[in-house]
Amino acid sequence: MAEQRTPRRGGARPSRPAPLVIAGRTVACGVSLAVLAVSGFAWYTVNDLNGVTRSHALDEAKKNAPKHLDKSLNILLIGLDSRKDMDGNDLPKEFVQDELHAGSSEIGGYNTNSLIVLHIPPSGKVQAVSIPRDDWVQTYGADGKMHKVKEAYGFAKDAAEQKLRAKGVKGADLEHQSREAGRSATIQTVQKLLDIPIDHFAEVNLLGFYDIAKALQPITVCLNKPVNDPIVSRVTDSKGNVIKPGGGTGLQLPAGESQLNAAQALSFVRQRHNLTNGDLDRTHRQQAFIASVEYKLKQQGVLDDLGKLQSLLDVVKKDVVIDDDWQILDFAQQAPNLTGGNVEFNTLPIDKFANIGGQEVNQVDPVKLRRIVKQLFGQAAPAAPAPAAGTDAPDAAPPANAADTTVDVLNGSPVTGAAGDESKALVALGYKAGKATNSDTRPKATTVKYGAGAKDAAEQIATRYGATATAASTVPAGHVQITLGTEYTAPGAPATDPSPSASLQMQGPPVKAGGVPCVD
Amino acid sequence: MPAALPALGLPVLGALADEIFGGGLGWLYAACAVLGAAMAALVAGRRGWWWIVSGAPVVTLTVACAVDYLARGDRYQGAGLATQGLKLVSGQFWPMVVALVAALLAVAVRTRRTRKAHHG
Numbered sequence: 001m002a003e004q005r006t007p008r009r010g011g012a013r014p015s016r017p018a019p020l021v022i023a024g025r026t027v028a029c030g031v032s033l034a035v036l037a038v039s040g041f042a043w044y045t046v047n048d049l050n051g052v053t054r055s056h057a058l059d060e061a062k063k064n065a066p067k068h069l070d071k072s073l074n075i076l077l078i079g080l081d082s083r084k085d086m087d088g089n090d091l092p093k094e095f096v097q098d099e100l101h102a103g104s105s106e107i108g109g110y111n112t113n114s115l116i117v118l119h120i121p122p123s124g125k126v127q128a129v130s131i132p133r134d135d136w137v138q139t140y141g142a143d144g145k146m147h148k149v150k151e152a153y154g155f156a157k158d159a160a161e162q163k164l165r166a167k168g169v170k171g172a173d174l175e176h177q178s179r180e181a182g183r184s185a186t187i188q189t190v191q192k193l194l195d196i197p198i199d200h201f202a203e204v205n206l207l208g209f210y211d212i213a214k215a216l217q218p219i220t221v222c223l224n225k226p227v228n229d230p231i232v233s234r235v236t237d238s239k240g241n242v243i244k245p246g247g248g249t250g251l252q253l254p255a256g257e258s259q260l261n262a263a264q265a266l267s268f269v270r271q272r273h274n275l276t277n278g279d280l281d282r283t284h285r286q287q288a289f290i291a292s293v294e295y296k297l298k299q300q301g302v303l304d305d306l307g308k309l310q311s312l313l314d315v316v317k318k319d320v321v322i323d324d325d326w327q328i329l330d331f332a333q334q335a336p337n338l339t340g341g342n343v344e345f346n347t348l349p350i351d352k353f354a355n356i357g358g359q360e361v362n363q364v365d366p367v368k369l370r371r372i373v374k375q376l377f378g379q380a381a382p383a384a385p386a387p388a389a390g391t392d393a394p395d396a397a398p399p400a401n402a403a404d405t406t407v408d409v410l411n412g413s414p415v416t417g418a419a420g421d422e423s424k425a426l427v428a429l430g431y432k433a434g435k436a437t438n439s440d441t442r443p444k445a446t447t448v449k450y451g452a453g454a455k456d457a458a459e460q461i462a463t464r465y466g467a468t469a470t471a472a473s474t475v476p477a478g479h480v481q482i483t484l485g486t487e488y489t490a491p492g493a494p495a496t497d498p499s500p501s502a503s504l505q506m507q508g509p510p511v512k513a514g515g516v517p518c519v520d
Numbered sequence: 521m522p523a524a525l526p527a528l529g530l531p532v533l534g535a536l537a538d539e540i541f542g543g544g545l546g547w548l549y550a551a552c553a554v555l556g557a558a559m560a561a562l563v564a565g566r567r568g569w570w571w572i573v574s575g576a577p578v579v580t581l582t583v584a585c586a587v588d589y590l591a592r593g594d595r596y597q598g599a600g601l602a603t604q605g606l607k608l609v610s611g612q613f614w615p616m617v618v619a620l621v622a623a624l625l626a627v628a629v630r631t632r633r634t635r636k637a638h639h640g
Contacts, residue, residue: 025570025574028570028574028575029570031574031578032573032576032578032620035577036577036613036616036620038609039577039610039613040613042610042613045606045610046606046610306602306603327607333600333604
């Protein structure tokens with residue numbers, strides 16, 4: 001901007017600038033200050049949103065994580081049944097017994113009583129799968145033995161605690177660091193069990209759940225049948241040995257919808273006695289509760305409003321732990337996708353109940369679980385043959401020579417643009433882009449053919465479509481040719497069947513979000 | 521050298537370099553924005569200082585917004601407009617503050633030198 005020159009007279013100080021110049025400077029300073037103020041407020045807001053306790057527990061799991069086949073996101077939600085605060089102090093006895101209805105501070109240990117994997121695809125329905133807490137599985141990051149999946153956290157934490165104590169770590173630091181080992185073991189165990197990469201996790205403990213419920217109460221839930229779960233006191237002898245284990249939550253609700261306060265909400269998700277399917281019904285309760293909370297958040301506009309989301313996070317941030325890579329803002333962007341009936345909860349099936357070493361456990365077939373999860377998450381065709389028992393499911397990771405393999409995608413499916421989309425997805429996995437065009441033929445099933453030197457890559461790609469790779473002299477060397485069949489549905493996209501789980505064996509019916517689902 | 525050259529040129533160069541080599545606005549952009557503001561204040565005339573100092577935060581944010589939008593405009597669609605916008609604006613707060621401080625420091629240095637020259 002040109003400024004009016006002010007003539008000097010006899011060495012006197014220059015006169016005041018013209019009013020227009022002063023006005024311009026004032027506006028410039030005002031705009032500058034406004035920009036700084038807005039940006040400062042934004043910085044404060046983002047910092048506040050990300051002020052939740054962070055954890056490095058995902059680091060170890062990420063080293064061995066299977067590759068993603070698309071731009072989906074897997075989030076592990078961990079419900080930790082601990083009667084201690086984040087620093088390892090017992091929660092007040094009266095609070096645990098009277099308010100939480102969770103027995104005494106001495107019981108419970110560090111069990112992950114709720115494990116839910118949330119799969120958010122680039123488009124389409126969000127799938128949430130619960131892993132029953134008593135599933136008997138190989139643990140990783142703990143002691144490497146078979147345990148109930150809920151116990152991986154506690155075993156790893158105990159082992160880490162002993163080592164850290166020997167190094168002189170104590171107090172709150174000891175609790176924080178040993179819990180990290182527990183989280184890491186839980187994430188690794190789930191990741192290996194289901195053969196899916198865990199991208200983020202969130203852990204909430206008993207107190208956290210209570211605080212969240214208190215911030216949101218009253219919460220509407222719905223029961224198929226009336227429930228009465230009286231509290232039964234634990235009986236011990238003079239030496240403190242348990243003669244008769246206690247139980248019950250004190251929950252009494254009629255059939256149909258009920259409004260719960262925080263303490264009742266905790267009882268609702270913790271009840272396992274006086275239920276037809278015991279623990280497995282409890283899992284459905286947890287799913288229904290999350291669906292009800294999500295519905296309430298949607299109704300109140302919390303998920304669409306950063307300010308409201310921030311207020312809720314302010315209440316719960318002290319009780320929630322998330323991984324250090326997780327940007328709350330990114331999640332806030334995805335949060336609206338989790339509403340409006342776009343989420344379906346399923347419970348992974350168990351094979352049978354068993355008693356191992358005096359423990360009541362659920363026996364599961366990991367190979368079957370992996371296959372179900374892959375199908376549910378849209379990463380394998382429903383017709384994919386089951387791998388032989390005792391062998392691992394096909395690894396989703398591309399082979400080391402992926403960059404040397406060119407993928408040609410021919411669209412013989414009715415899905416417009418499928419060739420381009422598939423080509424992009426495969427390039428994202430490390431393959432070289434080749435042709436992406438329409439096919440002259442319309443095969444029913446997707447076919448995968450390969451030229452010389454591309455067998456490994458072709459077999460890997462074939463697992464994506466549940467197809468078998470075949471050699472073809474018509475395909476150039478180093479190329480894999482995929483012809484999408486008429487039965488093709490994009491991985492992660494909504495299938496023709498509105499519920500991908502409909503044809504899968506699950507533990508009980510799915511719980512659908514988008515309202516207040518009724519459960520037993 | 522006209523003051524506008526470092527004031528605008530350096531931030532733009534830094535942003536482009538960050539986008540090409542770093543995959544997003546980062547330290548290089550912030551450093552260039554700060555350096556650009558300081559250099560502009562060093563070469564500008566007395567009357568230009570007002571515009572350099574008050575313009576430093578605005579230039580830093582504007583260049584960041586423009587380059588980021590050009591590089592990944594698809595993220596600013598729908599719900600992404602609020603969240604990505606908030607992320608971008610919040611991320612530029614400290615570079616803006618430091619650019620402003622750098623410009624003020626440069627002005628202070630030059631004023632001191634001028635006074636010394638007059639008195640010396």
